Amino acid sequence: MENSVLQVTNLVDLLCKRGSLHPEKLVFKFLRDGEDDVVDITYGELDRQARAVAAFLQKSQMTGKHVLLLYPSCIEYIVAFFGCLYAGTVAIPAYPPDPMRLRKTLPRLQTILDDAQCSMILTSSQVLSFFKKIALAQSIGNIPILGKLGKKISSRFDFPNVDMKNIEWVPTDSMDQTLHQEWQNPNISEENIAFLQYTSGSTGDPKGVTLTHGNLMHNEKFIAEYFGPCSVVVSWLPLYHDMGLIGKILQPIYQGNHCVFMSPLHFLQKPLRWLQAISKHKGTTSCAPNFAYDLCVRKVKPEQKKELDLSSWYVAANGAEVIQKSTLDQFYEAFKECGFRKTSFLPCYGLAEASLIASGIKHNEEPKISYFNKEDLLSNGVTPCNSEDKNSTPLVSCGVTQREQKMIIVNPDTKELCEERVIGEVWLSGPSISRGYWNKPQVNEEVCQVQPLNWQGDEQFLRTGDLGFLHEGHLYVTGRRKDLIIIGGCNYYPQDIEKTIELCHPAVRKGCVAAFSCMVDVEEKLIVVLEVKDVLADTGRLKSILSKDKDKYPVDDVSKKIRRAINENHQLAVKDIVLLPPRTISKTSSGKIQRSVCKENYLKGKLPRI
Template sequence: MGISFSSFFRIGNPDKFQGEGKVFVPDEVRTVADVLARLDRPERGLTFPGGRAVPFTRLRELTADAAARWPGLGARRGDRVVLVVADEYEFAVAFLSALRAGVVAVPVFPPFRAGQRESYRAHLHDVVARTGAVCCVVGEPIRRVLGDGPLAGRPVHGFAGLLAAPPGPVQPPEPEDLAVLQFSSGSTGTPKAVAVSHRALLATLLAIQAGLRIDGSRDRAVSWLPLYHDMGLVGFLLTPLIDQLPTWYLPPLRFARDPVSWLRLITEVRGTLAFAPNFAYGLLTRRAKDADIAALDLSSWRVAGCGAEPVRAATLRAFADRFAPAGLRRNAFLASYGLAEATLAVTLTPCDEGLTTFPDGELVSCGVPVEGATVRVVGPDGQDLPDGTEGEIVVSGPGLADGYFGDPAATARAFRDGRLHTGDLGLLRENRLYVTGRIKDVIVINGVNYHPQDIELAASEVPGVRPGNVAALAVRDEHTEGVRLAVAASRAVDRDRLAEQVRRAVRSRLGLTVGEVVVVGGDLPKTSSGKLRRAHTAELLANGGLVAR
């Protein structure tokens, strides 16, 4: 059965929606593999770190050749392959060629420190075993870290080994075939392998294309987001293929060392589209010097997207104030909501709307559902709640994943009757979604619900607390529930004094009395995409794995 987007994408007149981000999708284009086979713009392309420019026509040729090499590694349509490739160019060729070959790619974050070798090998062993991968393809630096030998009995190849493999016949994928296994962030538990079909992937790309009004002839995207994470992978490697959007990449580690380099690249190429999590905007506000800002020109930046973690109005307002002298427009901000189980995007703020907040100016609207998606907020009984009432966010639409690979129990819990029960809390107001937290994270004290993000925000404003490194954790006994905080200090401080300042800040902001405040050295545990792992933090505190400063 073919893929159908007739209700909102397939258009009788290809010129009807010019300039609105909608594109004509011919009947024969049913998968991203079909999109890759039709790339035809030699004057546009992807530019990788080091200035390596690949025109879209060349990308078509490269991925076709590499697709024919997968059979030489023993990978055919429907087989899973694990990709651990840090180099953006190599990752793009390996991943996109897998799509064309019908091979199911399993992107995995690369190790960040050589000292992680044994634990990382154990992690990869688990991924290979859980996904039933037939092989792994890794970048050469990563191969040196991992050492020689198979993983879970499966061969490990370098990227050069893929390109040198003997070619074989390729069977193109069908829309219902699996395209990719995306691992969820694991912020509330063990990451799960989200099974995304070619149908869901293409539907999501078209929805993002329409929601952001992307026009490949005028727009330019700039990204430092890791390509192994869904926001970088779907948003900035795959979405640009739809209208052949020129895109520039910056290594994530370069951004971590020099955040302003992202803005310099936007200035240099006159970038119009760029996304980042909330923390990145806060980091830039703190790190950028006056001389840095004086050298920037951000007037071309029409979509400054924010997602992947809670969006804070105060963070974005401070960024807007700091970079206004560089030409940044306040209405460029575009808050969004999405998750791996929906392939990526669920809601997007309409372009040029800027920030919308409710009810106290701090809760940020994440926009309206992308085309084809439906968002509901329901109570414990599954019934829709009135506008402005908090409940669980439930999503449906063509971009939903098939479920969790190899985990039917978890699939049955989250995917019910064609709807995804996200486990996220939020409310709707005038069809706009406001995300408030996670059901599993809510802390109930004396019958009052507290979102850990609110507690963490209050604590993080205390001088000496490292931004993004506060975890609010529930403490339960047989009678009641309280809260303890794990706090990472940004410098050598008086631990007892800092703990008391944190208690006062939370009490002043929320009227909540915090029990224990543990001040630790180093960062708190986070996922590969930078989200706090609260449950893991609680485990480490319980067994002495976090060292108090």
């Protein structure tokens, strides 16, 4: 398998040299329909088109400024991303708006624009047209001749649109390609910021992780050491997410190979397409969160497996959420007849603040599965045991970190170092680790520039917010510190879900709601626990004795509205809703909800459910 790593220090020099050395070599192949409609680009073409975008940005005096990238998954996005790097601007990859959730996605997009202080938006003609149509629909109510009809149309779009007036929008698909001749190399250094990776959670206050060229080049080296030669990468991951951008776009260029990719929507519509692409294009490397492997097991039919050849797939990385042994076992059993090997699995751990990967096992090694006493784990104890033990539970190792990088486990409350087999917070330090969040100095001081007590070195550590422990040098992640909910590879902040619940029904007591996830049938599921106003439970109805009009709320009505509100605002299904009497939910002495205690009482069946 071909693998040629160049001795360069930044992403601009990397692609420039690839374009010069192998101009006719394929670098990306995009499956526009997820299957056979293919468009591709070579290293030389990508280099030339990136120079054209960069020259335009330089002529527009964008060097050193922030430029938002707003594209669906496509080759044009990759061209625009490298165009920003070539111009010495800071790229801001952003989630494209969801037409079905504009009330949610447009304000979030505007928040990123404002927080990142963007000076320009690079996009496609199609996306630009979409935003213009929204602006037109919002303004049509002001046209007198249309009267009530105009106001009715506008009322359907009564939400904030992205700024169309005070920021320049540039569709790169209609850009003059001869501009590449005018490009000037900005002489990028390792310390230059390449892009801001905005956190992907549902929080209304997204934070931009600053990633330098040095961070990224070090992490690409890291990935190559774990994965080995990535001759043909196959991916459906979003290009604006760290795993999709850094792992599936930058890594093939780092190694001088190519990537075949499709839209995430095409994968979700038909998971078989992912495996078909690996089979057809002889993919060697493909990564996904745990849920994607489960989805393939459930959705791919026996007769469809007969057409698959997965024998070329030797790195099947699994990350972005807690890795389940059952997922690895079930996927292997389902697809071993297609040539899939158990040694192809590569469990790993990473996060945006670490560029991407922070630990993993080496390719061609079977995943390391260890068994621990499950009752001890509930109380932060770690006791190794045999798989035959009835109280044992398997945990999948996320491997070890590499040289130049440090991983320690720290008591998150006392900041004291933890010994092996003691659960604490995972802290990281090294060249891949971000210097912090854009324009968040206080958060950076508290999260990104810390040291454990009595630390003798000069290193500054990142507090990941993840809980885990070290056993025989391997990292085992047990969950998220405190309350971060991870479902389907996405992060959901409980306070956002709790706020939604508080606002959806008058019977809910504000400040008395807890949201968390539990493992149900090998998948993380959302559980919500909440107090309702002083009530009498009688014949399945909740009677408020505090409200002036003595309203009665059917229990089913409360639950239905909660489910509907969470689905509409967070696109999540609720596994269980627990209604509690007043003043029964667990809180700290300062009045904060103790979500972990709520979860523990829920699992033990100790909640006073109405």
